[in-house]
Amino acid sequence: MFIVEDGTGLANANSFASVDEFKQYWSDRGSDLLAYTDAQIEQNLVKATQYIDKNFRYIGMKPSSTQALNWPRWYAYSEEGYVYSGVPKDIISATCEASLLSLQGLSLFASSESGIAEKTENVGPVETTYKYQSTQNGRVAYQAVQIYLKDLIRSKSHKIRRY
Numbered sequence: 001m002f003i004v005e006d007g008t009g010l011a012n013a014n015s016f017a018s019v020d021e022f023k024q025y026w027s028d029r030g031s032d033l034l035a036y037t038d039a040q041i042e043q044n045l046v047k048a049t050q051y052i053d054k055n056f057r058y059i060g061m062k063p064s065s066t067q068a069l070n071w072p073r074w075y076a077y078s079e080e081g082y083v084y085s086g087v088p089k090d091i092i093s094a095t096c097e098a099s100l101l102s103l104q105g106l107s108l109f110a111s112s113e114s115g116i117a118e119k120t121e122n123v124g125p126v127e128t129t130y131k132y133q134s135t136q137n138g139r140v141a142y143q144a145v146q147i148y149l150k151d152l153i154r155s156k157s158h159k160i161r162r163y
Contacts, residue, residue, distance in 0.1 A: 007086025009067035
């Protein structure tokens with residue numbers, strides 16, 4: 001069952017983004033998604049959420065041990081003092097980015113021994129090769145996803161601030 005986190009810490013949520021949010025995100029960027037059904041989008045939003053939820057250590061802390069996903073979080077502040085509440089827009093955007101990669105056939109959980117992997121896709125006479133780099137721990141790093149998550153990921157020096 002497809003259940004979108006609504007910002008309250010649902011115990012059974014399995015997606016950070018809804019199908020409508022996904023479609024709006026990509027529509028705003030001029031992408032035509034008519035080739036994908038809502039069921040395909042839902043399945044890949046779940047995969048993308050799992051990738052984003054399990055592969056990163058986030059700032060702040062979960063307010064409940066019963067919530068299914070890592071967001072929402074308490075004490076999640078940006079360097080500028082901004083307080084993140086609910087599910088941040090950047091988490092939703094990263095989920096939309098990762099979901100499209102998954103829809104296009106890239107594995108979000110693959111690793112590469114050489115550190116660089118690639119996938120070639122042919123659409124008519126046009127051939128596109130996607131390259132991605134594996135991180136040090138063997139997980140795949142997608143720049144489009146990491147750009148959105150950079151301010152939300154806990155660094156070793158980041159301390160939880162309580163007011």
